[in-house]
Amino acid sequence: MTGASILLDHVTKRFPGQVKPAVDGLTMEIPAGKIVMFVGPSGCGKTTTLKMINRLIEPTEGRIVVDGDDVTEMNGDTLRRGIGYVIQAGGLFPHMTVATNIGIVPKMLGWDKARIAARVDELLELVSLDPALYRDRYPKELSGGQQQRVGVARALAADPPVLLMDEPFGAVDPITRLRLQDELLNIQDELQKTIVCVTHDFDEAVKLGDWIAIFNEGAQLEQYDTPERILGDPASEFVENFIGSGAGLKQLTLTRVEEVGLAEAVVGNPGERAADVLARVAEAGHGHAVIVDDRRRPIQWLSRRKLGRLDVISDVPDPKLPVVGIRATLNDALDTMLVSSAGAALVTGRRDMFKGVIDVQTVMDAITRSQTAAVLESDQAPVGLNTGMFQVQASAASAASAASVDSVAEAADELAADTRAAQ
Numbered sequence: 443m444t445g446a447s448i449l450l451d452h453v454t455k456r457f458p459g460q461v462k463p464a465v466d467g468l469t470m471e472i473p474a475g476k477i478v479m480f481v482g483p484s485g486c487g488k489t490t491t492l493k494m495i496n497r498l499i500e501p502t503e504g505r506i507v508v509d510g511d512d513v514t515e516m517n518g519d520t521l522r523r524g525i526g527y528v529i530q531a532g533g534l535f536p537h538m539t540v541a542t543n544i545g546i547v548p549k550m551l552g553w554d555k556a557r558i559a560a561r562v563d564e565l566l567e568l569v570s571l572d573p574a575l576y577r578d579r580y581p582k583e584l585s586g587g588q589q590q591r592v593g594v595a596r597a598l599a600a601d602p603p604v605l606l607m608d609e610p611f612g613a614v615d616p617i618t619r620l621r622l623q624d625e626l627l628n629i630q631d632e633l634q635k636t637i638v639c640v641t642h643d644f645d646e647a648v649k650l651g652d653w654i655a656i657f658n659e660g661a662q663l664e665q666y667d668t669p670e671r672i673l674g675d676p677a678s679e680f681v682e683n684f685i686g687s688g689a690g691l692k693q694l695t696l697t698r699v700e701e702v703g704l705a706e707a708v709v710g711n712p713g714e715r716a717a718d719v720l721a722r723v724a725e726a727g728h729g730h731a732v733i734v735d736d737r738r739r740p741i742q743w744l745s746r747r748k749l750g751r752l753d754v755i756s757d758v759p760d761p762k763l764p765v766v767g768i769r770a771t772l773n774d775a776l777d778t779m780l781v782s783s784a785g786a787a788l789v790t791g792r793r794d795m796f797k798g799v800i801d802v803q804t805v806m807d808a809i810t811r812s813q814t815a816a817v818l819e820s821d822q823a824p825v826g827l828n829t830g831m832f833q834v835q836a837s838a839a840s841a842a843s844a845a846s847v848d849s850v851a852e853a854a855d856e857l858a859a860d861t862r863a864a865q
């Protein structure tokens with residue numbers, strides 16, 4: 443089932459003993475099949491708003507409408523079975539295996555064992571965990587990132603149209619976080635759920651969000667817009683301050699790896715003779731070969747030197763492989779390259795399949811292009827006139843040392859006329 447729209451209609455939440463409402467008369471529409479990110483300072487009411495959608499917190503006033511149905515009066519448990527919910531660190535039950543954790547809601551819905559088992563395996567595949575390796579493990583036998591993946595799989599188990607996520611990637615290291623974000627975008631490409639996600643990380647909001655809601659205290663909506671417009675045209679000083687001073691660099695977060703050209707690579711497989719792969723690398727004039735498994739997922743990245751020392755290509759994955767998803771931002775790609783100090787990264791698409799290579803130069807070129815585009819745009823904008831006149835004066839002043847005052851004035855007039863003609 444794909445996503446459902448959500449409407450918060452004049453929703454207020456007053457906690458007992460609180461002077462001001464945590465959420466004060468909020469009205470907002472969350473379009474079906476989109477990712478909406480909630481950001482704002484601590485205590486502004488993001489989590490309260492999120493939890494009112496599945497009625498883990500009951501609104502004091504107002505209506506919540508999901509897919510056209512007023513859910514405010516509906517039985518809370520029934521409602522929650524139809525809405526996936528993901529929290530930090532996955533929120534898994536420690537005494538249950540991965541399979542049992544994922545199968546909880548289907549079991550409550552009365553599915554038979556075979557159907558649940560098939561669904562568990564399907565979901566583990568979706569979140570890039572090998573079912574044979576992971577279905578019988580306990581949460582403590584998983585890394586933080588793997589627990590989070592299982593949390594997402596569990597939330598998707600009964601194919602709900604809506605997924606609520608509260609700081610889902612808050613508890614994992616930065617690189618794992620980037621990978622989980624990429625995976626969420628891949629999953630969303632396949633499933634098109636309506637996803638509402640609370641985050642403290644504005645970059646994460648820009649990367650994941652089709653829409654970003656920036657809240658002030660009492661869940662006052664300061665701006666609810668696309669990431670592009672929030673960065674390019676903040677609605678208020680509050681939003682400007684919230685975005686912070688790195689807004690220019692944050693534009694990098696708006697360009698995705700899939701938008702820049704990837705380099706091709708020589709690909710090899712485990713079991714091949716290293717000399718054969720080396721011959722292909724030499725013929726292509728490349729420095730490296732990417733080794734992929736039987737599902738075309740990259741497992742090693744071998745230099746000519748390394749290939750020269752090997753006999754047969756092994757199937758042992760390199761845990762430090764610098765990999766970014768195709769939906770990752772150029773920021774993420776740079777981070778990954780810097781951490782691995784490889785100067786390049788392998789790019790993967792859906793289900794982690796290898797797509798190509800991105801290098802630092804490609805990212806730098808993309809930055810230069812976006813800067814040039816920004817300059818051209820500002821030349822055409824009204825403010826460009828002021829900028830233009832300022833440049834005229836500056837170039838006239840630098841010419842003054844070698845020319846008479848009259849000729850400087852002439853040059854300035856000419857430049858000004860050129861500027862006007864160009865308008």
Ligand SMILES: Nc1ncnc2c1ncn2[C@@H]1O[C@H](COP(=O)(O)OP(=O)(O)OP(=O)(O)O)[C@@H](O)[C@H]1O
Binds near residue numbers: 464484
């Ligand atoms: N159960 C509760 N009882 C009383 N007050 C509460 C309760 N839950 C939240 N609040 C208050 O409501 C306000 C909004 O809290 P909420 O958790 O929604 O904020 P938030 O934006 O998610 O914050 P953070 O980013 O710190 O998680 C805060 O002032 C908080 O102290």
